Amino acid sequence: MSSTSSARSGFRGRTVVVPLIPCPHCQATVRYYVSNTEDHEGRVFYRCPNHAPTGCDFWFWEMEYVAYLVDAHFLVGNQVVDAVGATEERREDFISAMNERRRIAAQLAK
Numbered sequence: 001m002s003s004t005s006s007a008r009s010g011f012r013g014r015t016v017v018v019p020l021i022p023c024p025h026c027q028a029t030v031r032y033y034v035s036n037t038e039d040h041e042g043r044v045f046y047r048c049p050n051h052a053p054t055g056c057d058f059w060f061w062e063m064e065y066v067a068y069l070v071d072a073h074f075l076v077g078n079q080v081v082d083a084v085g086a087t088e089e090r091r092e093d094f095i096s097a098m099n100e101r102r103r104i105a106a107q108l109a110k
């Protein structure tokens with residue numbers, strides 16, 4: 001890892017870290033979504049906008065999408081560090097929010 005990355009500010013507050021790429025199947029620009037299902041509320045995923053109309057199967061949870069971007073060389077060098085860092089931070093936020101909801105649900109169930 002380059003030492004210049006240590007001079008950068010933290011990940012919090014960054015918004016444009018994970019690029020939206022053209023879908024490898026149909027070239028439509030992939031979109032960012034936030035899940036609203038009960039099990040995954042607030043969890044980020046990336047999906048081709050043609051997923052519903054034409055059944056295009058480009059669909060990833062955020063960590064998987066970032067891994068895909070790295071594999072496909074859409075992210076290189078420090079971009080990888082930033083994207084993975086931001087993603088992991090969101091994932092931690094997601095997990096702590098989830099645990100908090102479970103804790104409240106458990107208390108209400110008593």
Ligand SMILES: [Zn+2]
Nearest residue numbers: 023026048056
């Ligand atoms: Zn597509």
